[in-house]
Amino acid sequence: MRNDPVVVIGLGRFGTALALELTRRGTEVLAIDNRPKVVQALSGQITQIAAADSTDLESLNQLGVPDFYRAVVAIGSDLEASILTTSLLVDMEIDDIWAKAVSRQHGQILSRIGAHHVVLPEHDMGERVAHLVSGRMLDYMQVDAGFALAKTRPPKDYVGVRLGTSGMRKKFGVTVVAVKSPGEEFTYATAETELTYGDVILVSGRTEDVERFAELP
Numbered sequence: 001m002r003n004d005p006v007v008v009i010g011l012g013r014f015g016t017a018l019a020l021e022l023t024r025r026g027t028e029v030l031a032i033d034n035r036p037k038v039v040q041a042l043s044g045q046i047t048q049i050a051a052a053d054s055t056d057l058e059s060l061n062q063l064g065v066p067d068f069y070r071a072v073v074a075i076g077s078d079l080e081a082s083i084l085t086t087s088l089l090v091d092m093e094i095d096d097i098w099a100k101a102v103s104r105q106h107g108q109i110l111s112r113i114g115a116h117h118v119v120l121p122e123h124d125m126g127e128r129v130a131h132l133v134s135g136r137m138l139d140y141m142q143v144d145a146g147f148a149l150a151k152t153r154p155p156k157d158y159v160g161v162r163l164g165t166s167g168m169r170k171k172f173g174v175t176v177v178a179v180k181s182p183g184e185e186f187t188y189a190t191a192e193t194e195l196t197y198g199d200v201i202l203v204s205g206r207t208e209d210v211e212r213f214a215e216l217p
């Protein structure tokens with residue numbers, strides 16, 4: 001199922017990157033955009049690509065869109081087109097509909113009309129970058145509402161201490177998932193792992209716990 005063909009509608013920066021990455025990973029893609037120039041520029045790089053208006057039911061039917069299991073609506077700025085396209089896919093009973101939103105309100109509408117997953121790439125990236133510019137985190141990912149994974153360095157109090165005896169989980173509610181020593185690759189952390197200066201660690205936990213831990217000197 002994971003490798004089923006995917007329809008990608010809207011080939012702006014987001015949709016194009018998505019369609020090309022899916023193709024690179026061996027997934028068949030039907031890409032649709034109503035700008036012939038965009039379609040022309042990408043032809044040959046994506047399995048199947050068509051110039052069509054995705055708010056037109058007839059065009060979607062002709063392209064065989066109702067036969068797909070999975071679709072991504074990557075239209076952002078044209079709200080009307082985004083909403084109409086998503087609702088047509090919902091009417092077609094596509095099983096797995098992903099839709100890009102440009103604001104929370106837009107996302108709420110898309111969920112309400114039946115999109116199964118809503119992504120807010122600019123909003124999410126803004127939040128992520130905020131964590132990177134304002135703290136010591138090297139990377140940050142909000143895994144789920146209220147749960148995060150951060151790449152950071154061990155606070156000085158935890159250097160030279162075995163994770164099993166550190167009390168870190170009890171005190172901060174976070175778990176070190178993996179450790180990377182200088183010049184080595186990431187390995188899973190165990191109770192026996194002892195952090196050293198220069199290590200990079202992956203820490204998971206509730207967002208505020210991860211944030212608090214990553215602020216430690």
Ligand code: ADP
Binds near residue numbers: 013
């Ligand atoms: P990004 O921010 O990722 O560049 P945009 O919202 O600017 O995304 O781009 C959306 C893309 O969707 C554009 O390439 C546009 O031509 C396409 N698009 C907009 N409306 C329709 C429509 N009704 N049918 C098909 N493609 C559309």
